[in-house]
Amino acid sequence: xxxxxxxxxxxxxxxxxxxxxxxxxxxxxxxxxxxxxxxxxxxxxxxxxxxxxxxxxxxxxxxxxxxxxxxxxxxxxxxxxxxxxxxxxxxxxxxxxxxxxxxxxxxxxxxxxxxxxxxxxxxxxx
Ligand SMILES: [Zn+2]
Numbered sequence: 710x711x712x713x714x715x716x717x718x719x720x721x722x723x724x725x726x727x728x729x730x731x732x733x734x735x736x737x738x739x740x741x742x743x744x745x746x747x748x749x750x751x752x753x754x755x756x757x758x759x760x761x762x763x764x765x766x767x768x769x770x771x772x773x774x775x776x777x778x779x780x781x782x783x784x785x786x787x788x789x790x791x792x793x794x795x796x797x798x799x800x801x802x803x804x805x806x807x808x809x810x811x812x813x814x815x816x817x818x819x820x821x822x823x824x825x826x827x828x829x830x831x832x833x834x835x
Contacts, residue, residue, distance in 0.1 A: 713761045714787040717794045720769070723762035724798035726755055732806060732815055769795055 713719065733752075741749065769791040776782060776792075784792075806815040814826035823830050 712787075713759075713765050715790060716762075717790050717797075719758060719762055720765060720791050720794035721798045721801075723758040724766055724795050725802055726758065727763070727766065728798065728802040728806075729755070732817065765791060766795065 711719065736744075736752070744752070769788070772782070772784075772788060773792060773795065802815075805819055806817065807819050808815055809824040809827060809829055810831075811829040812824060812827040814824060817825060821831060
């Protein structure tokens with residue numbers, strides 16, 4: 710049996726999934742009305758982790774917020790594991806979705822040539 714609170718790889722993956730979901734453009738009611746059921750299903754966010762992972766991540770984010778606010782807490786080993794998983798997920802997300810140098814918006818892909826938010830053109834690397 711997998712213990713969610715000790716599954717660093719799973720927590721990291723679930724956190725990445727949450728970050729990816731936040732990046733997806735939101736559909737408004739008109740968009741939804743025009744799309745077929747199949748097209749909507751294709752746009753549904755990936756959900757590869759059981760709800761327990763997201764409950765745990767919610768807890769870890771609250772814990773992280775308390776620490777950031779200056780709370781001095783003694784952490785359990787699985788809390789440290791979880792906080793590390795969140796940090797690793799954010800780092801991976803930042804690599805895959807670099808922020809625009811102009812507006813700071815995370816890009817859909819690191820290969821973007823133009824910011825989807827402010828239309829700033831990105832220089833090609835190299
Ligand atoms: Zn931008």
